[in-house]
Amino acid sequence: MTALSQGMKTGLREGAIVGLTAALLGIMYSLAALEAGLSALEAVFYSAVVYSAAVQFAALGAETTLGAVLTLLSGSLFICSRNVLMSLDMARKSQGRLAELLSMTGLVDAAWAMSRGYKKDDFWGYFWGQAIAIYALWMVGAVAGVTIPIPSHPAIDAAFAATPVVFFALMIALIWRNGTNKIPSLATAVLTILAAKGLALPDTLAALLGASVAAVTFVLLAPMETEDTTPDTPS
């Protein structure tokens, strides 16, 4: 049996911490899925194969007619736009190995945000460790949500309802801690509010428009640091 690399050990350890928050999301999804009429097995199946809370929530209650499914799939493409952006960012670290491409199956917000701050050797071992730990704990949460009776109380309901926003707030804090400029994120929030409430755009479109305008403006206005154009090599 091959010993785990130091990067993977660190990834598993740190992924377990952030994975506990993913477990909460898993519980929340399972509870919502049961309420929407899915069986326990179906709820766990979705969490196992789709592995995207936002897409799974969007699919709850969807009809299975061809038109409804096509609408759902196209809507999911919009929701997955974050994945596209994170995947492009991860490609900067690529050394062209198949294992790196395969690790992208575990590319979720938490794993991406954590890996942004990892500066040591064995970046891809670290990312694999993160991805495995977060997926495992996500599934633990999904199974717990369909098997363990959760008491119904307004405070518990409120905590579950707050989970996605608190989780994303933590991801942003993590990115900021890793040295990313705060201005584009803050500008995105303001622009998204204006687009959603001022222009009455659908939520996903408002978020993407806000993010695009803020990011492009920031990149055009910010002075460029001197850097080469070769792919990053983890140091």
Add this chain to the structure above:
Amino acid sequence: MRAEIILLGFALSAVVMVSRMGPFALLAGRQIHPRLRKLIEIMPGCAIAGFMTTWALPGEGEGLLDKLPLWIGAGTAMAICLTSGRLLLGMVAGLTVAALGSLVL
């Protein structure tokens, strides 16, 4: 388990996995302009901020006050994570504040 659920699950999985692996496969190892590289670096964070904002906004029939506990909870979590780097503590504190806030407000 219903067959249509299985099919829909795999179709959604395909969309998600293509969005995760496709861009990586296309860009891996390629040289890109520094400004485009900078854009790629900051866009995911912006997208996360945008999606978070839409989820935190009041929906139809909701007032600002209904979402206030959520904002305070998220702010608490961020403050803890930014100052200490402790994710789990931030999550637990943020959710507790949001839950208690919803009872009070």
